[in-house]
Amino acid sequence: MLEDRKPDRGFVEIDGEECKGCGLCVEACVPRVLRLAESLNRYGYHPAVYDGHGCNGCGLCFFVCPEPGAIRVFKLAAPERGARPEAALAAV
Ligand code: SF4
Numbered sequence: 001m002l003e004d005r006k007p008d009r010g011f012v013e014i015d016g017e018e019c020k021g022c023g024l025c026v027e028a029c030v031p032r033v034l035r036l037a038e039s040l041n042r043y044g045y046h047p048a049v050y051d052g053h054g055c056n057g058c059g060l061c062f063f064v065c066p067e068p069g070a071i072r073v074f075k076l077a078a079p080e081r082g083a084r085p086e087a088a089l090a091a092v
Pocket residue numbers: 010011012028029030031032033034054055056057058059060061062073
């Protein structure tokens with residue numbers, strides 16, 4: 001149920017044209033929120049895609065990726081008690 005889901009602690013942006021579809025990020029992601037697309041990019045690779053929710057901001061996908069600029073991770077700051085859930089972003 002969506003209501004039971006913990007708030008995301010981060011999110012990722014993937015440049016599908018820089019990704020070589022090696023799948024290392026998919027294997028490294030513990031919450032399993034990355035996958036390889038069925039479509040091909042212009043180089044003929046199946047790029048990684050983010051499901052859009054569930055990222056914990058751990059950064060593992062960024063550190064295992066051999067392609068500079070293919071994946072960026074943003075951490076969401078934990079909201080202060082009683083504060084609204086909007087969060088400041090910091091790139092890993
Ligand atoms: S930062 Fe961590 S949880 Fe988020 S997509 Fe990357 S490996 Fe998965």
